[in-house]
Amino acid sequence: MSSTSTTVTSEHFAYLAQRTLREDAFLSELKAAAQAAGIPAIQIAPEQASFMQILLKSARAREVLEVGTLAGYSAIAMARALPHREQGGRLVTVEFEERHADFAEAWIARSDVADRVEVRRGAGSDVLRTLPEHSMDAVFLDADKRGYPDYLEQSLRIVRPGGMILVDNAFAFGELFSESPRDREVQAVREFNEIMSKTTGLHGIIVPIGDGLWVSVVEDDPSSQD
Ligand SMILES: C[S@@+](CC[C@H](N)C(=O)[O-])C[C@H]1O[C@@H](n2cnc3c(N)ncnc32)[C@H](O)[C@@H]1O
Numbered sequence: 001m002s003s004t005s006t007t008v009t010s011e012h013f014a015y016l017a018q019r020t021l022r023e024d025a026f027l028s029e030l031k032a033a034a035q036a037a038g039i040p041a042i043q044i045a046p047e048q049a050s051f052m053q054i055l056l057k058s059a060r061a062r063e064v065l066e067v068g069t070l071a072g073y074s075a076i077a078m079a080r081a082l083p084h085r086e087q088g089g090r091l092v093t094v095e096f097e098e099r100h101a102d103f104a105e106a107w108i109a110r111s112d113v114a115d116r117v118e119v120r121r122g123a124g125s126d127v128l129r130t131l132p133e134h135s136m137d138a139v140f141l142d143a144d145k146r147g148y149p150d151y152l153e154q155s156l157r158i159v160r161p162g163g164m165i166l167v168d169n170a171f172a173f174g175e176l177f178s179e180s181p182r183d184r185e186v187q188a189v190r191e192f193n194e195i196m197s198k199t200t201g202l203h204g205i206i207v208p209i210g211d212g213l214w215v216s217v218v219e220d221d222p223s224s225q226d
Pocket of ligand 1: 067
């Protein structure tokens with residue numbers, strides 16, 4: 001028994017990565033092709049993809065929204081945890097860079113989940129406002145960090161009660177505690193982490209996987225939060 005968490009080192013990450021579902025050849029090829037096309041390699045890690053698939057499967061999620069498609073890596077990984085389109089499986093992923101959206105659409109079309117993934121082009125804050133209330137079982141936010149507070153507000157409207165809000169990069173690209181961070185978005189992440197931890201009606205925790213993943217559940221009844 002232990003009342004404190006074990007400090008997770010890169011050795012632990014390597015250990016757990018070796019013991020979860022590995023990235024398949026298709027996703028490895030997608031990553032290589034994206035790099036060759038000059039798309040930055042900032043997709044989620046394979047062990048994070050596996051963890052998110054487990055979350056979506058255990059929540060029996062059908063409809064999922066992502067903000068930040070990039071090359072389509074996480075969209076394809078998440079869609080694999082959803083039922084086929086005829087059974088209601090649908091993943092909507094939002095991207096405002098045409099080049100990224102073009103690349104992702106081409107690879108999604110060749111993937112095993114082409115039936116259930118739709119790329120929506122546009123800015124996250126615009127597209128989210130077009131989505132109906134309680135229309136999604138889960139949301140994954142992985143785009144511009146300064147937009148996160150607005151995406152969270154919209155997600156709280158879009159996700160059904162009992163649904164999940166996942167948010168990437170809670171550890172601010174490894175610079176959360178840096179006094180002179182190189183990345184300009186670090187301060188936005190710090191501020192967002194405070195917002196997440198104080199939002200009523202949301203039960204969340206930062207899981208130390210990838211670059212820190214917020215995993216939160218929208219309470220059925222906001223007054224029931226512990
Ligand atoms: C970290 S990448 C997403 C990685 C992807 N989720 C994955 O793991 O495979 C962030 C993406 O968000 C896009 N993005 C940034 N700001 C955006 C905005 N305001 N609206 C929509 N997409 C945005 C970027 O162009 C980039 O493709």
